Amino acid sequence: xxxxxxxxxxxxxxxxxxxxxxxxxxxxxxxxxxxxxxxxxxxxxxxxxxxxxxxxxxxxxxxxxxxxxxxxxxxxxxxxxxxxxxxxxxxxxxxxxxxxxxxxxxxxxxxxxxxxxxxxxxxxxxxxxxxxxxxxxxxxxxxxxxxxxxxxxxxxxxxxxxxxxxxxxxxxxxxxxxxxxxxxxxxxxxxxxxxxxxxxxxxxxxxxxxxxxxxxxxxxxxxxxxxxxxxxxxxxxxxxxxxxxxxxxxxxxxxxxxxxxxxxxxxxxxxxxxxxxxxxxxxxxxxxxxxxxxxxxxxxxxxxxxxxxxxxxxxxxxxxxxxxxxxxxxxxxxxxxxxxxxxxxxxxxxxxxxxxxxxxxxxxxxxxxxxxxxxxxxxxxxxxxxxxxxxxxxxxxxxxxxxxxxxxxxxxxxxxxxxxxx
Numbered sequence: 001x002x003x004x005x006x007x008x009x010x011x012x013x014x015x016x017x018x019x020x021x022x023x024x025x026x027x028x029x030x031x032x033x034x035x036x037x038x039x040x041x042x043x044x045x046x047x048x049x050x051x052x053x054x055x056x057x058x059x060x061x062x063x064x065x066x067x068x069x070x071x072x073x074x075x076x077x078x079x080x081x082x083x084x085x086x087x088x089x090x091x092x093x094x095x096x097x098x099x100x101x102x103x104x105x106x107x108x109x110x111x112x113x114x115x116x117x118x119x120x121x122x123x124x125x126x127x128x129x130x131x132x133x134x135x136x137x138x139x140x141x142x143x144x145x146x147x148x149x150x151x152x153x154x155x156x157x158x159x160x161x162x163x164x165x166x167x168x169x170x171x172x173x174x175x176x177x178x179x180x181x182x183x184x185x186x187x188x189x190x191x192x193x194x195x196x197x198x199x200x201x202x203x204x205x206x207x208x209x210x211x212x213x214x215x216x217x218x219x220x221x222x223x224x225x226x227x228x229x230x231x232x233x234x235x236x237x238x239x240x241x242x243x244x245x246x247x248x249x250x251x252x253x254x255x256x257x258x259x260x261x262x263x264x265x266x267x268x269x270x271x272x273x274x275x276x277x278x279x280x281x282x283x284x285x286x287x288x289x290x291x292x293x294x295x296x297x298x299x300x301x302x303x304x305x306x307x308x309x310x311x312x313x314x315x316x317x318x319x320x321x322x323x324x325x326x327x328x329x330x331x332x333x334x335x336x337x338x339x340x341x342x343x344x345x346x347x348x349x350x351x352x353x354x355x356x357x358x359x360x361x362x363x364x365x366x367x368x369x370x371x372x373x374x375x376x377x378x379x380x381x382x383x384x385x386x387x388x389x390x391x392x393x394x395x396x397x398x399x400x401x402x403x404x405x406x407x408x409x410x411x412x413x414x415x416x417x418x419x420x421x422x
Contacts, residue, residue, distance in 0.1 A: 023066025062108030098189025115144030139169025140366030164372025174395030280336035
């Protein structure tokens with residue numbers, strides 16, 4: 001039998017339901033892997049094996065019974081510290097769980113620990129390295145979540161995305177990253193920075209795992225993404241608003257995915273972005289940073305000396321614009337969402353890069369969100385699937401983008417494309 005910690009969540013859930021595996025044995029395997037790999041990967045900011053074992057022993061019945069879930073450290077946990085990636089909040093102990101964590105527990109999920117996040121899920125990175133090559137970043141801001149799933153320490157992990165913080169690290173680490181429709185998970189108990197953008201999502205090692213976890217935690221029918229489709233999908237092909245930022249290998253990978261989809265029967269049409277989407281992408285930094293300035297108002301006023309220089313620079317920058325600029329960005333985003341519906345009418349998804357290229361070398365920079373930020377502000381679901389490696393042997397993926405509330409259909413399309421790629 002496959003080592004329990006290397007099972008997908010779907011495989012492990014079936015084994016537990018059939019009595020071939022226990023929640024305790026699965027947790028022990030994940031903890032053993034973490035003990036062996038954490039000195040190099042540093043995915044967790046809080047991992048208490050005794051506590052994780054107690055959690056496994058009292059797992060509730062449900063579709064995720066006994067499945068370890070890692071939690072990004074911007075989501076409150078009532079029995080674990082939550083520091084939001086900042087020294088300002090070091091040692092903070094929330095009284096209760098965030099809504100997302102509560103949903104995971106209600107579905108039978110077992111919280112294994114808290115994963116490293118960049119500072120307030122913004123820019124300044126933590127200590128996590130890429131499990132495929134410790135000299136490279138795992139991406140951010142959901143750094144620890146991506147690394148923990150990729151390195152077989154947990155089958156499912158929560159991430160959050162404001163620009164590209166789920167999709168990009170998932171692509172860099174070679175796992176599936178799913179940012180659902182904005183607002184799918186209630187943000188109660190989350191350290192929200194950008195009111196209009198912050199979205200809770202998940203990472204896993206298969207598309208089916210994402211469907212399992214999302215359905216279990218939201219109550220929505222995510223169907224079976226492995227089921228045979230009644231037709232091949234219709235896809236729009238796009239390099240986004242900054243095609244020149246993609247490396248040659250990224251462009252080649254995207255076209256390889258498009259060619260494979262065509263060979264399997266899909267219609268793939270390359271089309272320029274509407275002007276409304278280009279304008280919204282240009283204004284995304286104003287929305288993100290001005291709202292983050294609002295969200296961190298207390299920290300900015302009372303603990304400025306403990307904010308990193310890179311974040312402080314962005315907060316100071318955002319402070320220099322009138323409120324009308326934020327309004328302009330919000331209106332542009334609304335117009336872009338309407339234009340996206342028209343642009344994608346008759347298509348199942350947009351096929352686009354997950355990141356500019358492979359994970360950059362070094363841990364001081366978590367990568368560029370150029371190929372994510374536009375799709376995030378459109379509020380629909382985005383998913384990255386691993387489809388190959390780059391010239392340095394690091395994982396690469398392609399991203400599929402869907403319309404608001406069409407999350408199950410997008411996951412099914414992503415699985416179809418992944419299968420077409422072989």
